[in-house]
Amino acid sequence: MNRILNSRIVKTTAIAAAVMGVAGVAQAREQLRIVGSSTIYPFASYVVEEFGATTDYQTPVIESTGSGGGLKLFCEGVGEDTPDITNASRRIKTSEFERCQQNGVTDITEAVIGYDGIAFAESSSNEPIDLSREQIFLALAAKVPQDGKLVDNPYQKWSDIDPSLPDREISVYGPPTTSGTRDAFEELVMEAASEDMSAYGGDGYTDIRSDGAYIDAGENDNLIVKRLAEDTKAFGIFGYSFLEENTDTLIGASIDGVAPTPDAISSGEYPVSRSLFFYIKNQHAESVPAMYEYANLFMTEKMIGPMGYLKGLGLIPLPEEMRSEQRQAVESQEKLELADLK
Template sequence: MNRILKTAAIAAAVIGVTGVAQAREQVRIVGSSTVYPFASYVAEEFGATTDFPTPIIESTGSGGGMKLFCNGVGEDTPDITNASRRMKVSEFERCMENGVTDITEAMIGYDGIAFAQSSTNEPVDLTLEQIFLALAAQVPVDGELVANPYTMWSEIDPSLPEREIIVYGPPTTSGTRDAFGELVMEAASEEMEAYGGEAYTDIRTDGAFVAAGENDNLIVQRLSENTDAFGIFGYSFLEENADTLSGASIGGVEPEPEAISSGEYPVSRSLFFYVKNQHAEEVPPMYEYANLFMSEKMIGPMGYLKGLGLIPLPEEMRAAQREAVKNHEKLELSDLQ
């Protein structure tokens, strides 16, 4: 082997062992569109108050972020991924297979999934079953499961508006879609005799449900253009657009902070970010950013992020999560099972 090839081989081997070719000072973050507004605020504050550049954040969806995060350890992989649901066992295992073996989980707070409409409409109160019947691919009719025949909300229940069923929602890569599947579709179908107690989460594909991309602002925009439609997105986007949108109550419960944090609002979930500890030496500001995110001034009851729609965790939980991040606590498979 000549000297040039030998040198290149040694360099490649070193990069393969360390995982990151060279140090960088800009944190790279991917993941959930729901967590994006919160992470962006922290990133801007971090850039303004430290000597490090503002982190780069991409809104890829929770599933897309996990895929990128778990691709491996190296300069071309993200340091942190945001998620609007907890990491799945399959994602954790993929991380391990690709050498991402030291991860810290951070729960930042709660969020509710809003089923929202233009505020020009009358208030609507829906049940989980009614939402399910509007969106499921197959529904029970006369004791048989058939392709969903409903085109109007009033066909599901005469008390509902005489409006066409059009719902703008997140794509399959979104944590919001995962959470909606679990908290609405699964919860409703398991209580319906026609499904034999089994969870059913297939969404209809005949145009009644429209996957509107990872940018929840696009769904907000579409609701102003089509006032008959509903949209599915995180509570923070509802609060941010309270002048033009209203959230349907579900089971008589309004999507409000107190109801979301208590779990009374039935479509509530936890929000997370995940830190790749193996990048710590090569990305010096990574932990500083994570600690700022977990600080009281960000996620506390009087914190900046509450003003953006984040529902704070109880005090003891916030303290425990803060310590886990500060101590770089390693996520184990058993934590997810």
């Protein structure tokens, strides 16, 4: 009988522990967890603070991990130790989507929040400059074509590339490989500038030099802004919103004759423009009730509309019809499919 009683005690203790464990998970996951892009971080942080101030939910935890870093964490699986939402300054890659699927993250909603341009900026103590994507490519590529061959990049000054450019050392502060801004820069500048160069065999070339001309400045774009204030002869690569917030100290280079302005970015005339995203892990809906409340707040007109708060921080709004479509996608928890990415 003692054995039976002991068995019941063990079972009762186990059940109680399980109930307490479930309660602990529910309590822990009442706080939304967001990771991802440093470019979207200022926008998402504003929504996070507004959400915490205007709802009964706890203020979400948000980390700036870079787009690639955020998607890596997001795709690790489903459960309390994984993020609920990740921000990305470029679209999820098919390889990342497939990794999500393999790890059980099989129900994802994609939201486009607006547009952004990648600024190639410098201290406002310099004269405004107009650079072509080809000139930027030649300044930063690991290998460049000379006499029909690819050689290690020999250019030390901008004037080495073109005598009309400043007689300044090539020094560019930019994001690391985990950054969506880096991914977009490689695609929209490096690849676009080189795809017609015969020395590369008709393929775009995206390898960036590692001899000190390009300086990996980390995921925090504000640090790049600070470095440009100190190193006035250097350039920096970051999202347009950071240029918008620092027009008293920085100027953006025109690229292929087009200045980085909201109108030029939204129309696509500015050649280094991109869409901004966040991704929702729908399988966390029941255990994280704050998730959709936050996502729906983000997609409201008061946040992403033409008169919204985020426009004041540098977000370029989507056209009205696209905003409506994206809002509906979030509200209906539209499932992203692999075919959508191809």
